[in-house]
Amino acid sequence: MHPDIVIVGAGIAGASAAAMLSRQAKVVLLEREDQPGYHATGRSAAQFAESYGNAPVRALTAASRAFFENPPEGFCEAPLLSPRGALFIARADQLAALDAFYRELSADFPAIERLDAADARRMVPILRSDYLAGAVLDPASADIDVHALHQGFLRLFRQWGGILRLNSDVCSLRRKAGVWHIGLACGEVLQSPVIVNAGGAWAGEIARLADASPIGMTPKRRSVALIAPPAGCVIDGWPLVVDADEEFYFKPDAGQVLISPADETPSPPTDARPEEWDIALAVDRVQRAADLPVRRINHSWAGLRTFSDDKTPVIGWDKQAEGFFWLAGQGGYGVQTAPAIAELTTALIAGTALPAALRDYGIDPADTDPARFS
Ligand SMILES: Cc1cc2nc3c(=O)[nH]c(=O)nc-3n(C[C@H](O)[C@H](O)[C@H](O)COP(=O)(O)OP(=O)(O)OC[C@H]3O[C@@H](n4cnc5c(N)ncnc54)[C@H](O)[C@@H]3O)c2cc1C
Secondary structure (H helix, E strand, O other): OOOOEEEEOOOHHHHHHHHHHOOOOOEEEEOOOOOOOOOHHHHOOOEEOOOOOOHHHHHHHHHHHHHHHOOOOOOOOOOOEEEOOEEEEEOHHHHHHHHHHHHHHHHHOOOOEEEEHHHHHHHOOOEOOOOOOEEEEEOOOEEEOHHHHHHHHHHHHHHOOOEEEOOOOEEEEEEEOOEEEEEEOOOOEEEEOEEEEOOHHHHHHHHHHOOOOOOOOEEEEEEEEEEOOOOOOOOOOOOEEEEOOOOOEEEEEOOEEEEEOOOOEEOOOOOOOOOHHHHHHHHHHHHHHEOOOOOOOOEEEEEEEEEOOOOOOEEEEOOOOOOEEEEEOOOOOOOOOHHHHHHHHHHHHHOOOOOHHHHOOOOOHHHHOHHHHO
């Protein structure tokens, strides 16, 4: 096999870039697991919020909205986004930080609203009056159908002639005469001039195999649990409720309530599992803010959100290893930013100008360039 581009990792980053690149190049997408999306992509909280993350992340999210709202014909059967506002809540001692957050966001997002405690409690009646002092509402936030998004990209990829290979564990990378020799655990070796590192939590390991720049990539575990809704409550219309310091969040999820302690525990790259302690922390933190009885945990899981040192994704050519492209460090925003990041990746690999749709949102390739760490 002699593809133009080999992408390692078939999570949302690899799948979206593969779909867009395969319009103009022969692309092979390699995935170690027997199903794509087994790691971070299949474990997210599925939220789209332009108000979340640092400025480059917010720009990438805003630039992705058009794709979510108008995907290509036949991409999916139902809308990719369903309205679900994001309500950032604060105790009295968090109000100064909440107001600073509101001032920063309202310049870019005029729809953002500052609510008093009574307004916020009308939206989510279980919030405790002795806890809540104020809130900020991002009404344009939404739930993402992550499965449909991921499958839509994989379908597009196959339609344009791309090849997805599962059970394909990349274990060696050697550059010889301008070509990458990509060794798989089964013994097979593929050749390609370009390799894209979309390995999620394993991005640092893949870079080491290629002798690429030693950019810090820290996988951090985040845990989530599902519990029954409070008896007699209609929860479907609740927004995502997030603590102003991001120490917990909860939201409706298919008739249940999804809770998280918003943990960020550094971890080696692995098949992450939730710790009992973190789930207990989620229950404790949510119950301080809301009257939410928890009789049992119906289901829990954890996944790794992988961050660079400045919490901005790393997208671009490596300065040390020729033909090695970084598509990593999407942290807790990899689903909501996937369409714009895939377009940015396609432009950078093809060497073409940044599409106007990205430039208009102020996206600057220098912000995500791996060279910023050298
Ligand atoms: C609990 C939780 C909540 C989240 N909530 C949100 C949210 O609400 N909104 C949002 O936008 N984002 C959210 N995220 C973040 C989002 O899930 C990630 O940013 C995104 O899924 C990262 O995608 P990825 O493709 O880079 O990584 P992954 O999905 O992890 O894919 C990487 C793939 O690379 C493969 N791989 C690695 N090494 C090799 C190798 N050597 N050979 C072959 N294959 C390899 C892995 O098997 C894996 O499948 C959340 C994450 C978690 C864990």
